Amino acid sequence: MLVRCAFIETYKTPFYCNNFSSHSTMSIYQATTSAPVNIACIKYWGKRNESLILPTNSSLSVTLSQDNLRSTTTARADPSFTADCLWLNGKVDPIKPGGRLHTCISEMKRLRAAFEAANPDQPKIASFNVHICSFNNFPTAAGLASSASGFAALVYALAKLYALPQTPEELSLIARRGSGSACRSLFGGFVAWDMGSDDVTGLDSKARQVAPESHWPEMEALICVVNDAKKGTSSTSGMQRTVVTSALLQHRIGYVVPSRMADIESAIADKRFGDFAEITMRDSNQFHAVALDTYPPIFYMNDVSRAIIAIITEYNRLSDQPKAAYTYDAGPNAVIYALTPNVREIAQLILYYFPQAEKIVIGGQEVEAALPEGFNEAVAKRWEVGSVKGLIHTRVGDGPRVLSDSEALLNAQGIPKVLA
Amino acid sequence: MLVRCAFIETYKTPFYCNNFSSHSTMSIYQATTSAPVNIACIKYWGKRNESLILPTNSSLSVTLSQDNLRSTTTARADPSFTADCLWLNGKVDPIKPGGRLHTCISEMKRLRAAFEAANPDQPKIASFNVHICSFNNFPTAAGLASSASGFAALVYALAKLYALPQTPEELSLIARRGSGSACRSLFGGFVAWDMGSDDVTGLDSKARQVAPESHWPEMEALICVVNDAKKGTSSTSGMQRTVVTSALLQHRIGYVVPSRMADIESAIADKRFGDFAEITMRDSNQFHAVALDTYPPIFYMNDVSRAIIAIITEYNRLSDQPKAAYTYDAGPNAVIYALTPNVREIAQLILYYFPQAEKIVIGGQEVEAALPEGFNEAVAKRWEVGSVKGLIHTRVGDGPRVLSDSEALLNAQGIPKVLA
Numbered sequence: 147m148l149v150r151c152a153f154i155e156t157y158k159t160p161f162y163c164n165n166f167s168s169h170s171t172m173s174i175y176q177a178t179t180s181a182p183v184n185i186a187c188i189k190y191w192g193k194r195n196e197s198l199i200l201p202t203n204s205s206l207s208v209t210l211s212q213d214n215l216r217s218t219t220t221a222r223a224d225p226s227f228t229a230d231c232l233w234l235n236g237k238v239d240p241i242k243p244g245g246r247l248h249t250c251i252s253e254m255k256r257l258r259a260a261f262e263a264a265n266p267d268q269p270k271i272a273s274f275n276v277h278i279c280s281f282n283n284f285p286t287a288a289g290l291a292s293s294a295s296g297f298a299a300l301v302y303a304l305a306k307l308y309a310l311p312q313t314p315e316e317l318s319l320i321a322r323r324g325s326g327s328a329c330r331s332l333f334g335g336f337v338a339w340d341m342g343s344d345d346v347t348g349l350d351s352k353a354r355q356v357a358p359e360s361h362w363p364e365m366e367a368l369i370c371v372v373n374d375a376k377k378g379t380s381s382t383s384g385m386q387r388t389v390v391t392s393a394l395l396q397h398r399i400g401y402v403v404p405s406r407m408a409d410i411e412s413a414i415a416d417k418r419f420g421d422f423a424e425i426t427m428r429d430s431n432q433f434h435a436v437a438l439d440t441y442p443p444i445f446y447m448n449d450v451s452r453a454i455i456a457i458i459t460e461y462n463r464l465s466d467q468p469k470a471a472y473t474y475d476a477g478p479n480a481v482i483y484a485l486t487p488n489v490r491e492i493a494q495l496i497l498y499y500f501p502q503a504e505k506i507v508i509g510g511q512e513v514e515a516a517l518p519e520g521f522n523e524a525v526a527k528r529w530e531v532g533s534v535k536g537l538i539h540t541r542v543g544d545g546p547r548v549l550s551d552s553e554a555l556l557n558a559q560g561i562p563k564v565l566a
Numbered sequence: 567m568l569v570r571c572a573f574i575e576t577y578k579t580p581f582y583c584n585n586f587s588s589h590s591t592m593s594i595y596q597a598t599t600s601a602p603v604n605i606a607c608i609k610y611w612g613k614r615n616e617s618l619i620l621p622t623n624s625s626l627s628v629t630l631s632q633d634n635l636r637s638t639t640t641a642r643a644d645p646s647f648t649a650d651c652l653w654l655n656g657k658v659d660p661i662k663p664g665g666r667l668h669t670c671i672s673e674m675k676r677l678r679a680a681f682e683a684a685n686p687d688q689p690k691i692a693s694f695n696v697h698i699c700s701f702n703n704f705p706t707a708a709g710l711a712s713s714a715s716g717f718a719a720l721v722y723a724l725a726k727l728y729a730l731p732q733t734p735e736e737l738s739l740i741a742r743r744g745s746g747s748a749c750r751s752l753f754g755g756f757v758a759w760d761m762g763s764d765d766v767t768g769l770d771s772k773a774r775q776v777a778p779e780s781h782w783p784e785m786e787a788l789i790c791v792v793n794d795a796k797k798g799t800s801s802t803s804g805m806q807r808t809v810v811t812s813a814l815l816q817h818r819i820g821y822v823v824p825s826r827m828a829d830i831e832s833a834i835a836d837k838r839f840g841d842f843a844e845i846t847m848r849d850s851n852q853f854h855a856v857a858l859d860t861y862p863p864i865f866y867m868n869d870v871s872r873a874i875i876a877i878i879t880e881y882n883r884l885s886d887q888p889k890a891a892y893t894y895d896a897g898p899n900a901v902i903y904a905l906t907p908n909v910r911e912i913a914q915l916i917l918y919y920f921p922q923a924e925k926i927v928i929g930g931q932e933v934e935a936a937l938p939e940g941f942n943e944a945v946a947k948r949w950e951v952g953s954v955k956g957l958i959h960t961r962v963g964d965g966p967r968v969l970s971d972s973e974a975l976l977n978a979q980g981i982p983k984v985l986a
Contacts, residue, residue, distance in 0.1 A: 393848075394855060397817035428813075428861050435814060435859040441844070442879040443851045449869045459862040 175271050176222040177306035178554045181298035181546040183215045183290065184208065184330045184337060185367065185481045187426040187473060188406055189433035191381075192389045192399065194341075198348040199326045202389065203403040204341040206356065206410055207330045208483065210367055211543030217295035219280040220555040221303040227275035227560065234280050234296070236566030250301055250324040251276060257320075258308035271308070278303070279555035279562045284538075290369070291381075291475060297324030298331030302546040314545060318353035334544035335359040336414045338407065357414050359542045364486040368493055370500070371536035372450045372478040379444045381476040384437065391441040398436055403429075419485055420467030426483060427458075430473040446476050450500075450533050453526040454480045457499055460525040461492065464518060491518055493537065499526050500534035508539050595691050596642040597726035598974045601718035601966040603635045603710060604628065604750045604757060605787065605901045607846040607893060608826055609853035611801075612809045612819065614761075618768040619746045622809065623823040624761040626776065626830055627750045628903065630787055631963030637715035639700040640975040641723040647695035647980065654700050654716070656986030670721055670744040671696065677740075678728035691728070698723070699975035699982045704958075710789070711801075711895060717744030718751030722966040734965060738773035754964035755779040756834045758827065777834050779962045784906040788913055790920070791956040792870045792898040801896040804857065804864045811861040818856055823849075839905055840887030846903060847878075850893040866896050870920075870953050873946040874900045877919055880945040881912065884938060911938055913957065919946050920954035928959050 184207035192202035230251055232239045241247045259272035280299060282292045301321040305312060318329035322339075330337040335358040342350030379387075388395050406425055413421035437444040447455075455472055462468040470492050471483040484492050490508050497506060497515040506513040517523060557563045604627035612622035650671055652659045661667045679692035700719060702712045721741040725732060738749035742759075750757040755778040762770030799807075808815050826845055833841035857864040867875075875892055882888040890912050891903040904912050910928050917926060917935035926933040937943060977983045 393822045394814045394817055394852065394859075397814055397821075401817075402813045424861070431861065431863045432814065432859050435855040438858060439814075439848075439852050439855040441848050441851065443875060445872050445875075448872070452865050452868070455863060455865075 173269065174222065175224065175269070175274070175307055176220060176551070176554060176556065177303050178218065178220040178549040178551065179299050179303040179306055179546050180212050180216045180218045180549055181295045181302055181331050182209045182212045182334070182543050183217075183284075183292075183295045184327065185210060185473060185475065186327065186330075186429075187410055187422070187471075187483075188403060188429050189475075190326055190339065191385050191433050191436060192395060193326070193385065195345055195348065196386070198345075198351075199322050200345060200348050200351050201326055201339065201341050202395070203399045204339060204407050205327070205330070206336065206338045206407060207327070208336055208365060208367070209331065209334045209359065209543055209545065211540045212547060213543065214538060214540040215284050215290065215295070217280055217282050217292060217299040218549065218553065218555060219278060219296075219299035219303040221276055221278045221300070221307045222556055222560050223271045223274040223276045223307060224560055225274050227277055230275050230278075232278040232280070233562045233565070235282060236562060236564055246297075246324045247300075250297060250320055251278075251304070253320045253323065254301065254304035254308060254310075257305075257310050257312060261308065261310055268309070276304070276307075277556060277560045281555060281564075290371075290479065291327070291477075293325035294327040294331045297321045297328035298546055300324065301328075302332070306548055315352055315354060319349060319351070322348075322351065322353075329353040332545060335361060335542060338411065356411050359544055362414065362417050362542065365542040366484055366486055366489045367540050367542075368482040368484065368489060368496065369536075369538040369540070370454055370480040370482065370496060370534045371538065372448065372454075372480065373533055373535045374448055374478045378446050378477055384440070384444045384476065387442075387444065388436055388440040392436050392439040394439045395436045398432060402432065419469070423462070423468035423471030423483065426471040426473050427468070434474060446478060447474055448478045450529065451478045451480060453499065453529065454482075454496070454534075456525045457495060458482065458492075460522055461495060461518065464520055489539070491516075493539070495521070496534065496537065498528070500529050501531045502534070502537065503531050506537050506539075593689065594642065595644065595689070595694070595727055596640060596971070596974060596976065597723050598638065598640040598969040598971065599719050599723040599726055599966050600632050600636045600638045600969055601715045601722055601751050602632045602754065602963050603630045603637075603704075603712075603715045604747065605630060605893060605895065606747065606750070607830055607842070607891075607903075608823060608849050609895075610746055610759065611805050611853050611856060612815060613746070613805065615765055615768065616806070618765075618771075619742050620765060620768050620771050621746055621759065621761050622815070623819045624759060624827050625747070625750070626756065626758045626827060627747070628756055628785060628787070628962055629751065629754045629779065629965065631960045632967060633963065634958060634960040635704050635710065635715070637700055637702050637712060637719040638969065638973065638975060639698060639716075639719035639723040641696055641698045641720070641727045642976055642980050643691045643694040643696050643727060644980055645694050647697055650695050650698075652698040652700070653982045653985070655702060656982060656984050666717075666744045667720075670717060670740055671698075671724070673740045673743065674721065674724035674728060674730075677725075677730050677732060681728065681730055688729070696724070696727075697976060697980045701975060701984075710791075710899065711747070711897075713745035714747040714751045717741045717748035718966055720744065721748075722752070726968055735772055735774060739769060739771070742768075742771060742773075749773040752965060755781060755962060758831065776831050779964055782834065782837050782962065785962040786904055786906055786909045787960050787962075788902040788904065788909060788916065789958040789960065790874055790900040790902065790916060790954045791958065792868065792874075792900065793953055793955050794868055794898045798866050798897060799864045804860070804896065807862075807864065808856055808860040812856050812859040814859045815856045818852060822852065839889070843882070843888035843891035843903065846891040846893050847888070854894060866898060867894055868898045870949065871898045871900060873919065873949070874902075874916070874954075876945045877915060878902065878912075880942055881915060881938065884940055909959070911936075913959070915941070916954065916957065918948070920949050921951045922954070922957065923951050926957050926959075 186207040190205040314332040322329035336356040494516040606627040610625040742749035753775040756776040914936040
């Protein structure tokens with residue numbers, strides 16, 4: 147989305163990197179995009195190459211709807227900008243040389259330069275500095291990983307700013323350099339990140355859409371935002387400690403994940419929810435198992451997380467096939483996947499054990515705490531209000547979106563409209 | 567310890583299995599023993615043969631002093647007893663045909679019968695029914711496994727009652743049939759349970775003393791008794807679910823445990839505490855990792871257990887070599903191994919985060935809550951009184967003891983002196 151405009155006033159700001167000189171007449175090159183959160187069913191945990199961010203195993207995720215959770219990014223290139231600059235949630239986020247932000251921005255500029263070389267009629271903007279402003283619509287306090295949606299939105303915004311011909315798959319290579327799992331947020335639906343085997347270029351380590359969101363639109367998710375006093379180990383340092391110290395990780399990588407990837411892709415293709423759920427739960431368990439097998443051990447789940455697992459396990463015991471699948475990333479929050487007909491019942495169950503301060507509404511109707519027939523209440527205690535501090539109901543969703551200029555996060559002068 | 571006595575009165579009791587007829591003059595065949603608790607450093611988790619209780623891997627434990635924790639058992643054989651009968655902590659514990667108690671008692675009777683056949687001068691008591699009374703001096707509520715010390719005391723009491731020539735190693739074969747880890751309680755000090763390879767007889771799956779308690783008497787233990795609302799999965803059913811469903815267990819069994827067994831035996835031989843501690847903590851972590859890799863997953867540690875791990879990890883960070891080793895069995899209690907000079911400091915640290923209702927005394931001196939120099943306080947929150955509901959200080963100890971008749975748990979009539 148290229149927007150042209152006739153005039154920018156000189157503008158002085160207190161921020162270190164957005165002093166720019168005045169111009170009389172110029173074009174504005176700017177694009178605004180949003181990108182989704184994805185939650186893995188087969189977990190990414192461990193890099194075989196830290197600088198290229200090449201994983202030790204393939205992974206697979208569900209893209210969640212941007213109607214609920216998204217990162218929005220505006221990127222602008224302008225000859226008056228004296229430095230590349232990025233604001234995240236209204237605060238300057240330094241672009242350190244050689245850092246991940248720097249890598250992504252440089253790679254995108256490189257693609258633009260190649261594009262300009264191949265298309266001499268294109269404006270020469272590859273050398274301009276860029277201002278990038280990004281917002282997550284979910285609070286960091288929610289403990290939801292924002293780096294995946296954030297880097298996907300960043301790469302996509304730059305791709306649109308630069309009018310690049312690259313496919314989402316090709317862009318996923320660059321998002322991966324920002325944050326491994328970000329590559330999967332370049333697609334909607336069900337997305338694999340194939341680990342690849344080229345350790346020199348990493349060009350075969352990219353995302354691939356296994357099925358679009360329209361394939362299985364009944365796939366919904368209930369996110370239980372769990373209160374946690376303690377800040378866990380960062381996933382970047384945690385996963386490398388696992389690679390170095392866990393005796394079990396190599397077995398997971400070599401023998402477990404390959405067949406799980408094939409099995410879950412097939413379960414998705416055939417919409418076999420029971421199999422999808424079992425693989426998802428087993429892989430979440432195994433990811434946390436290798437984290438625990440790390441030395442010193444890494445814990446992300448707490449007693450509330452454990453209680454939710456006990457509740458979902460009991461819920462699934464009541465039917466032939468699992469009707470709910472929990473999964474936990476590098477934190478205590480549960481994401482529960484379920485099909486549309488079962489979501490209300492599962493929300494009732496969660497509410498029974500984890501009362502909420504605010505009303506929970508699903509499908510326009512308030513959810514009341516309740517246990518299904520035959521449910522063994524004793525699998526968990528009833529917790530106090532605030533133990534699960536929020537429930538987010540969402541569903542499988544689409545890939546990155548291009549937004550209109552009215553949704554841009556930068557003002558006419560190229561600085562954030564909203565600052566923290 | 568054979569005790570002879572001239573007369574027993576007819577005695578009627580309300581218990582179903584100790585009706586016996588009157589006699590005029592007879593001998594009393596009775597022995598009383600105690601046996602210790604052992605806490606594994608290399609964990610036993612998984613059977614390759616459920617009826618013989620043959621493990622999927624070798625294991626190694628430290629025997630804890632009976633001065634603090636013990637099971638005491640009196641066994642008596644008498645022709646007047648109309649059935650084998652066992653009381654555990656003052657309550658009848660049924661001896662089910664084919665059950666573990668039945669197996670142990672039958673095997674011991676078989677050994678006595680062979681002994682009598684080889685020694686015709688011995689009294690013929692193998693065919694008499696037995697009364698067995700057993701007490702643990704620690705409350706079941708403490709969540710400390712009592713089956714190991716209990717079956718060791720039972721087997722040892724019967725061995726003494728029957729005046730058998732079998733070595734502790736040979737007796738460990740029978741204790742193993744009662745509860746796998748009981749075989750290790752037949753020795754003091756540092757004890758291996760070699761898994762063996764004979765799947766038909768199981769005769770090479772037995773305990774072996776790696777080093778006596780006198781080898782490393784500075785080895786002490788601090789048991790943190792952790793409050794837990796939820797009753798965990800029983801270890802018998804839990805470990806079999808792990809064998810069937812964990813993709814990681816086979817790797818642990820085949821590739822991890824064998825080298826760990828060799829390494830920890832060598833660390834014990836050389837009294838290298840740092841290596842002993844690291845292997846112990848890694849193996850505790852891995853046991854809980856394979857429990858978590860089970861489907862549905864099994865959790866034994868809770869948030870208090872996790873906090874103790876974080877505290878010990880930070881404590882160990884302050885020195886070149888670990889000075890404390892945590893280990894967790896199938897429950898939330900921590901056992902912390904440490905050498906004598908460091909035990910007080912560790913107890914102070916635990917008290918800092920887990921205040922106690924009662925005074926803790928070590929070496930005759932009260933322990934005050936305190937943090938070591940340089941300790942990062944933020945690794946855990948300070949919990950409320952009762953989160954750790956007790957601290958037990960003990961040390962490496964000896965194997966089963968023969969007790970005097972004055973400590974017998976059965977009265978002159980062969981029924982428990984104390985009933986629940």
